[in-house]
Amino acid sequence: MEHYAVIVAGGSGNRMGSEIPKQFLKLAGKPVLMHTLQAFYEAVEGISLILVLPLNHIPFWEELCNNFKFETPHLCVPGGETRGHSVKNGLSKIMAEQALVAIHDGVRPLADKAMISGCFSLASEKGSAVPCIPLSDSLRKKDNNGSHPVDRNGVYAVQTPQCFEIEILRTAYARADFMNYTDDAQLAEAAGFKIHLAEGSRRNLKITTPEDLILAEALIKAGKLSVE
Amino acid sequence: MEHYAVIVAGGSGNRMGSEIPKQFLKLAGKPVLMHTLQAFYEAVEGISLILVLPLNHIPFWEELCNNFKFETPHLCVPGGETRGHSVKNGLSKIMAEQALVAIHDGVRPLADKAMISGCFSLASEKGSAVPCIPLSDSLRKKDNNGSHPVDRNGVYAVQTPQCFEIEILRTAYARADFMNYTDDAQLAEAAGFKIHLAEGSRRNLKITTPEDLILAEALIKAGKLSVE
Numbered sequence: 001m002e003h004y005a006v007i008v009a010g011g012s013g014n015r016m017g018s019e020i021p022k023q024f025l026k027l028a029g030k031p032v033l034m035h036t037l038q039a040f041y042e043a044v045e046g047i048s049l050i051l052v053l054p055l056n057h058i059p060f061w062e063e064l065c066n067n068f069k070f071e072t073p074h075l076c077v078p079g080g081e082t083r084g085h086s087v088k089n090g091l092s093k094i095m096a097e098q099a100l101v102a103i104h105d106g107v108r109p110l111a112d113k114a115m116i117s118g119c120f121s122l123a124s125e126k127g128s129a130v131p132c133i134p135l136s137d138s139l140r141k142k143d144n145n146g147s148h149p150v151d152r153n154g155v156y157a158v159q160t161p162q163c164f165e166i167e168i169l170r171t172a173y174a175r176a177d178f179m180n181y182t183d184d185a186q187l188a189e190a191a192g193f194k195i196h197l198a199e200g201s202r203r204n205l206k207i208t209t210p211e212d213l214i215l216a217e218a219l220i221k222a223g224k225l226s227v228e
Numbered sequence: 229m230e231h232y233a234v235i236v237a238g239g240s241g242n243r244m245g246s247e248i249p250k251q252f253l254k255l256a257g258k259p260v261l262m263h264t265l266q267a268f269y270e271a272v273e274g275i276s277l278i279l280v281l282p283l284n285h286i287p288f289w290e291e292l293c294n295n296f297k298f299e300t301p302h303l304c305v306p307g308g309e310t311r312g313h314s315v316k317n318g319l320s321k322i323m324a325e326q327a328l329v330a331i332h333d334g335v336r337p338l339a340d341k342a343m344i345s346g347c348f349s350l351a352s353e354k355g356s357a358v359p360c361i362p363l364s365d366s367l368r369k370k371d372n373n374g375s376h377p378v379d380r381n382g383v384y385a386v387q388t389p390q391c392f393e394i395e396i397l398r399t400a401y402a403r404a405d406f407m408n409y410t411d412d413a414q415l416a417e418a419a420g421f422k423i424h425l426a427e428g429s430r431r432n433l434k435i436t437t438p439e440d441l442i443l444a445e446a447l448i449k450a451g452k453l454s455v456e
Contacts, residue, residue: 132368132375136434137385138411140360140425147360147425149414150383156375157365183366186377197368197375202439206364211430211447218446219439 002099003047003120005040005161006090009033009106010054010079021057022207023106024064028220032207033061034070035109035220040102040161041072043116049074051106052090084179084187091169100124101169102161103184107207110219116161119198123163128193130163130185131200132156158183159200168193230327231275231348233268233389234318237261237334238282238307249285250435251334252292256448260435261289262298263337263448268330268389269300271344277302279334280318312407312415319397328352329397330389331412335435338444344389347426351391356421358391358413359428360384386411387428396421 009023023033037049053061055078064070077093079086087103094101100123104111115131122129135157139150162184172178172191181187185195203219205212237251251261265277281289283306292298305321307314315331322329328351332339343359350357363385367378390412392400400406400419409415413423431447433440 130368135367135385136436137387138414139363140358140384140386140413140423142382142384142425146422147384149411149417150378154370155378156368156370157363158368159365183377185368186366189377194374195368197370202437208364209430214446214450215443218442218449221446222442 001124002096003044003102004050004094004099004166005044005047005102005104006050006052006087007033007036007040007074007104007106008052008079008083008086008090010052010083010086022213024057024060025207025213027109027207027213028217030068030070031064032109033106034068034072036104036106036111037072037074039109039111039113040104040116043111043113044120050077050090050093051075052077052079052086054079082179083182084173087184088173088178091166091173094166096166099166100163101166102163103169104161105206108160108204109207110201110203110205110216111161112201112203115199115201115204119161119163122196122198123165126194126196127165127168128163128185128188128196129198130195131159131161131198131204133159133200133202156197157200158185159204159206164188229352230324231272231330232278232322232327232394233272233275233330233332234278234280234315235261235264235268235332235334236280236307236311236314236318238280238311238314250441252285252288253435253441255337255435255441256445258296258298259292260337260444261334262296262300264332264334264339265300265302267337267339267341268332268344271339271341272348278305278318278321279303280305280307280314282307310407311410312401315412316401316406319394319401322394324394327394328391329394330391331397332389333434336388336432337435338429338431338433338447339389340429340431343427343429343432347389347391350424350426351393354422354424355393355396356391356413356416356424357426358423359387359389359426359432361387361428361430384425385428386413387432387434392416
């Protein structure tokens with residue numbers, strides 16, 4: 001079975017308060033995205049990497065690859081209006097009839113090998129695999145009246161890579177409303193497929209603020225630790 | 229108005245995979261709890277600190293204070309069967325008729341001054357203040373059928389310090405079912421009080437796994453950063 005990863009890096013980085021979109025910021029000596037691509041390349045032998053970037057970021061990315069002598073093979077594909085359009089563009093490059101595809105946030109550079117291969121292997125067995133971790137904080141929801149508690153019993157935070165058999169994604173992304181979903185699991189579910197949960201990792205941070213970049217750097221320096 | 233902080237450190241540290249409960253583990257050169265106590269001591273002039281520890285941890289804590297020459301004044305109070313009992317024991321040491329009380333997790337050593345004083349000031353105005361941060365991940369809930377998405381729109385992760393006027397806490401902790409609540413906001417709400425949300429901080433980690441300790445250490449080393 002062929003394996004693909006569609007790495008989506010469409011963000012413009014507003015929340016970082018920086019001019020450079022967060023996927024290009026340096027983490028432990030090289031841009032965030034290089035960590036992300038390499039993690040998948042090392043986790044799964046023979047995997048094909050598809051990187052989706054806003055069209056106007058592609059020349060900058062190519063320059064970065066030159067400057068950093070980044071040689072991990074990957075196909076660069078222009079993104080679309082929404083995350084959904086970007087994923088769809090990435091998927092359109094997959095010609096294989098049968099394949100397993102991981103869709104992954106470009107700004108999660110610390111996805112570890114065990115988690116990535118665990119997700120692929122669950123998806124090959126069940127059709128889908130979505131990594132989750134338990135929450136450590138209580139939840140509240142703002143409402144017209146102020147706020148109210150949300151029962152967090154059994155509630156998990158959803159991460160990526162979300163892995164699927166390609167035909168599930170093809171069916172899901174053929175829906176007219178595909179662009180309304182920011183989470184592939186929800187889109188696949190709307191298309192009638194069952195979602196199977198895999199074990200996520202607390203290391204698998206999504207880099208959205210300057211703190212997150214510091215946290216990621218610390219985790220890289222500390223190396224691998226046993227995860228709960 | 230008198231200010232108090234009840235720091236609850238009842239955990240036995242199972243999730244850390246360590247023999248030493250996590251509140252005693254070393255973070256940037258000294259036990260986690262010393263950071264926590266110091267944060268409140270520095271944030272609010274004249275604050276009284278009440279530390280609630282399991283009875284059998286108190287001698288160990290006192291030894292640590294000697295060894296680390298930790299001189300931040302605090303009252304040490306034995307905990308109870310549940311978190312609720314521990315908080316209630318802590319509150320029972322407050323004699324003042326009027327006071328503002330912060331209830332805080334001992335394993336959140338990075339509560340920053342601005343957040344602590346912001347919570348006290350909102351509580352002095354409104355009666356309560358509960359710090360929250362927006363979620364960065366999607367949510368799913370496990371159910372009999374597998375799992376289903378939880379709408380995270382308007383959903384916030386709840387942190388501590390949760391600050392209240394003492395009479396709210398006295399009324400709430402007089403309820404027969406006080407020990408069934410792990411979150412003081414929910415208990416106060418059950419007792420009929422309105423909860424007001426304050427701005428939490430992404431730095432304000434709850435240390436529950438070995439990764440969290442590394443993350444906290446990194447944040448301390450990186451010093452203060454602008455928080456989103």
